[in-house]
Amino acid sequence: MSGTKGSKGWNRQQMADRIAQEFQDGWIVNLGVGLPTLCSNTDIGDREVIYHSENGVIGYGPIAAPGTEDLNLVNAGGQNVTLKPGAAVVHHADSFAIIRSGRIDATVMGAYEVACNGDFANWKIAGAKGGGIGGAMDLAACAKRVFIILEHTTRDGKPRLVRQCALPVTARGVVTLAATNFGLFEPTGEAFRVRDLAPGVTLEEVRAATGCPVLA
Amino acid sequence: MSQRNKVVASFAEAVRDIPDGATIGFGGFAMPGTPFNLIKALAEQGARNLTLVANTTGGAQQPRMPDIAMLVENGQVRKVICAFTAATRASDVLPFTKYYEAGEVEAELVPQGTLAERMRAAGAGIPAFYTPTAVGTELAEGRETRVINGREYLLEYALPLDYAFVRARRADTFGNLRFWRSQRNFNPVMAMAARVTIAEVDEEILPAGAMDPDDVHTPGIFVHRIVKVPPAPDGIWPQKRQERNR
Numbered sequence: 001m002s003g004t005k006g007s008k009g010w011n012r013q014q015m016a017d018r019i020a021q022e023f024q025d026g027w028i029v030n031l032g033v034g035l036p037t038l039c040s041n042t043d044i045g046d047r048e049v050i051y052h053s054e055n056g057v058i059g060y061g062p063i064a065a066p067g068t069e070d071l072n073l074v075n076a077g078g079q080n081v082t083l084k085p086g087a088a089v090v091h092h093a094d095s096f097a098i099i100r101s102g103r104i105d106a107t108v109m110g111a112y113e114v115a116c117n118g119d120f121a122n123w124k125i126a127g128a129k130g131g132g133i134g135g136a137m138d139l140a141a142c143a144k145r146v147f148i149i150l151e152h153t154t155r156d157g158k159p160r161l162v163r164q165c166a167l168p169v170t171a172r173g174v175v176t177l178a179a180t181n182f183g184l185f186e187p188t189g190e191a192f193r194v195r196d197l198a199p200g201v202t203l204e205e206v207r208a209a210t211g212c213p214v215l216a
Numbered sequence: 217m218s219q220r221n222k223v224v225a226s227f228a229e230a231v232r233d234i235p236d237g238a239t240i241g242f243g244g245f246a247m248p249g250t251p252f253n254l255i256k257a258l259a260e261q262g263a264r265n266l267t268l269v270a271n272t273t274g275g276a277q278q279p280r281m282p283d284i285a286m287l288v289e290n291g292q293v294r295k296v297i298c299a300f301t302a303a304t305r306a307s308d309v310l311p312f313t314k315y316y317e318a319g320e321v322e323a324e325l326v327p328q329g330t331l332a333e334r335m336r337a338a339g340a341g342i343p344a345f346y347t348p349t350a351v352g353t354e355l356a357e358g359r360e361t362r363v364i365n366g367r368e369y370l371l372e373y374a375l376p377l378d379y380a381f382v383r384a385r386r387a388d389t390f391g392n393l394r395f396w397r398s399q400r401n402f403n404p405v406m407a408m409a410a411r412v413t414i415a416e417v418d419e420e421i422l423p424a425g426a427m428d429p430d431d432v433h434t435p436g437i438f439v440h441r442i443v444k445v446p447p448a449p450d451g452i453w454p455q456k457r458q459e460r461n462r
Contacts, residue, residue, distance in 0.1 A: 053398075055245040055248075072247075074245070074246045074398050078457060080457075089400060091401065091405060092400075093335075093404075095329075096328065100329060129317050130316055131304070132303060133300070133328065134300060135299070135329060137327040137329075138347075138349045141349045142349070168353065168354040171352065172353075
């Protein structure tokens with residue numbers, strides 16, 4: 001797994017690792033497509049986490065080895081996965097009943113922007129007609145904790161951690177923690193509080209690359 | 217229990233009566249549970265002005281399989297109701313996007329859990345429900361919300377279907393269905409929401425009584441026509457997805 005070339009601080013896997021370190025034993029966790037999937041590679045010791053996928057697969061395991069795939073068994077990203085002992089499969093309405101009733105301990109998602117008031121945006125690109133919501137709005141509104149993984153800035157250097165989202169939001173006031181290549185940040189309402197800095201990253205650098213106040 | 221036989225000989229026969237203007241729901245999430253053979257038969261049947269309900273418009277993954285976007289390309293679709301109507305990364309372009317941006321087809325974007333529950337409600341005789349999903353977002357603008365026990369909820373209406381296309385692993389002649397792994401996904405709620413449900417089935421269709429009643433995932437009450445999927449190349453089966461480089 002290679003890091004993001006040229007960007008400072010944690011690479012993609014290290015961002016996911018830092019979020020996965022928050023997972024507690026027995027949690028039901030939903031991993032979004034893309035970057036969040038990397039959380040399943042993290043060694044979290046003796047802690048056992050049950051992975052829930054929107055399509056009703058509860059307790060999926062690693063990606064199936066080549067040649068052993070069951071083409072009727074996929075995770076939310078459409079990858080052929082395996083099942084862990086104790087797994088269960090339900091239909092979509094039951095899968096989202098589990099989400100909506102607050103039984104997901106943590107959801108991990110990518111995003112374009114996270115605001116210090118806990119809003120985030122991840123379903124609509126600026127200027128696009130239509131969008132891709134998938135299960136993100138259900139998960140964001142209803143999971144006990146919402147963890148976001150994203151690059152600290154856009155490709156042209158604009159902050160992704162901001163005072164107010166410019167893009168249409170996925171949910172309001174729900175983000176628990178955001179991991180970026182620069183570190184781990186907690187939205188506090190008026191600012192982001194630093195929980196961890198990636199090696200070699202200074203508070204001054206974070207402040208210069210963030211669109212709202214950053215508390216040490 | 218009635219021994220009425222719901223087995224239909226071909227996909228063409230199973231979709232023959234679908235009229236212009238029908239609302240049709242499709243099971244399937246990625247490859248598993250997608251009724252590829254019925255989608256292909258509908259493309260050949262040619263009904264137009266359709267409203268289609270599914271998780272996605274399709275075409276985001278390779279190999280390309282029969283999908284909603286193909287019916288759009290075929291000029292058969294007035295409107296889609298989906299949880300994805302555009303790609304979420306700027307570098308991806310869905311086959312659907314061209315038609316949507318040109319205004320040739322309408323789309324209603326619905327959060328995935330809300331979409332499933334709207335069908336479940338339709339199948340359960342519930343006209344509407346309140347959900348916390350999408351409160352405070354663009355989707356809720358101008359719509360009815362209500363505070364219940366201190367939390368704000370959005371009113372969502374049931375979504376009844378004229379037809380549902382589903383895919384199951386096993387069926388008996390009465391239409392009882394059993395799915396395999398994540399093949400289940402939207403299929404049970406699509407089936408219960410529809411006036412007429414057509415199932416394509418992987419295995420040889422069993423005589424009524426051969427399935428254990430406790431192993432039935434969707435009861436035959438919700439299923440009206442069943443067609444056995446023939447072996448490839450006559451029948452269309454899930455393929456291994458080709459991974460993209462990112």
